[in-house]
Amino acid sequence: MRFHPTPRALAAGTAALLALAGLTACAADDGSAGGDPQRVDVVAGFYPLQFLAERIGGDAVAVINLARPGADPHDLELNPSQVGLISEAELVVVLHGFQPAVDEAVQQNAGDRAFDVATVEPLLNAAAGGHDHGEEHAEEEPKGAKDPHVWLDPTRLATIGDKLAERLGAMNPERAGEYTQRAAALRTELETLDTEFAEGLKTCQRREIVVSHTAFGYLAQKYQLEQIGITGLSPENEPSPQRLGEVIREAREHQATTIFFETLVSPKVAETIAREVGARTAVLDPLEGLSTDSGEDYLSVMRTNLETLRTGLSCS
Numbered sequence: 213m214r215f216h217p218t219p220r221a222l223a224a225g226t227a228a229l230l231a232l233a234g235l236t237a238c239a240a241d242d243g244s245a246g247g248d249p250q251r252v253d254v255v256a257g258f259y260p261l262q263f264l265a266e267r268i269g270g271d272a273v274a275v276i277n278l279a280r281p282g283a284d285p286h287d288l289e290l291n292p293s294q295v296g297l298i299s300e301a302e303l304v305v306v307l308h309g310f311q312p313a314v315d316e317a318v319q320q321n322a323g324d325r326a327f328d329v330a331t332v333e334p335l336l337n338a339a340a341g342g343h344d345h346g347e348e349h350a351e352e353e354p355k356g357a358k359d360p361h362v363w364l365d366p367t368r369l370a371t372i373g374d375k376l377a378e379r380l381g382a383m384n385p386e387r388a389g390e391y392t393q394r395a396a397a398l399r400t401e402l403e404t405l406d407t408e409f410a411e412g413l414k415t416c417q418r419r420e421i422v423v424s425h426t427a428f429g430y431l432a433q434k435y436q437l438e439q440i441g442i443t444g445l446s447p448e449n450e451p452s453p454q455r456l457g458e459v460i461r462e463a464r465e466h467q468a469t470t471i472f473f474e475t476l477v478s479p480k481v482a483e484t485i486a487r488e489v490g491a492r493t494a495v496l497d498p499l500e501g502l503s504t505d506s507g508e509d510y511l512s513v514m515r516t517n518l519e520t521l522r523t524g525l526s527c528s
């Protein structure tokens with residue numbers, strides 16, 4: 213399947229090519245991102261969207277992930293060849309508000325070819341799934357801010373998958389039945405995962421989770437947990453000494469035995485808190501990135517997360 217570039221996309225693609233002249237052969241002569249005429253060329257903003265596109269598209273799509281494996285996709289910066297990929301893709305799967313540089317490149321180069329997760333599944337407010345005792349918290353997000361980490365609720369991810377199948381089917385009607393079928397199969401797997409979480413977290417001694425950044429609002433809301441984020445919605449902000457003190461008080465008050473940290477974030481702060489309150493640390497992976505060679509996928513990492521939570525919260 214071939215995409216016919218608009219003049220605007222062509223101009224952007226040409227600019228990207230000029231910027232790269234002599235440096236790379238990344239963009240094919242025919243101007244298509246993947247260069248495979250049999251497949252729909254899909255560009256995904258980061259891992260969970262890549263997972264969705266690959267599972268639903270199967271061999272009918274060629275998916276490129278913009279985020280580097282193992283790198284934090286928040287605030288991803290795009291190089292000119294990645295902007296070229298966006299302007300040449302047949303479909304760009306993004307989550308508006310999660311990666312501002314991607315949002316901007318999509319708006320300028322791929323407006324009508326974007327599948328925006330944030331418009332097909334309404335996002336929760338930034339404070340959802342949060343934990344407080346009514347006092348002011350240092351990590352508060354600006355008013356009206358939305359929490360982008362929607363993929364951490366498996367049932368919401370299933371709904372997004374159904375919508376993606378519809379979109380792919382509209383683009384590629386002769387294979388629409390396949391997309392619908394794969395989305396239904398994925399929905400079954402995600403609903404099984406949801407049941408495992410609901411059962412596995414039903415009876416626990418604690419329900420408060422101290423985490424690196426507030427990525428787990430959807431998970432917390434779905435399974436009646438309460439997250440205490442060391443930092444806010446973006447992982448790169450350093451916590452203030454005041455916030456650190458608050459988190460230590462919270463961890464003590466709720467008798468946390470585990471301080472959770474992430475694969476893509478330095479464990480130092482979590483270790484400091486753990487040492488202070490006599491807890492251990494464990495990895496709770498928000499699945500923002502995945503290293504390609506890990507052999508893991510969304511489902512396997514979520515199952516590891518469930519076991520980690522069951523241990524950390526003493527669930528029976």
Ligand SMILES: [Zn+2]
Pocket residue numbers: 286361425426427445446447498500
């Ligand atoms: Zn995040």
Ligand SMILES: [Zn+2]
Pocket residue numbers: 343344345462465466
């Ligand atoms: Zn508390």
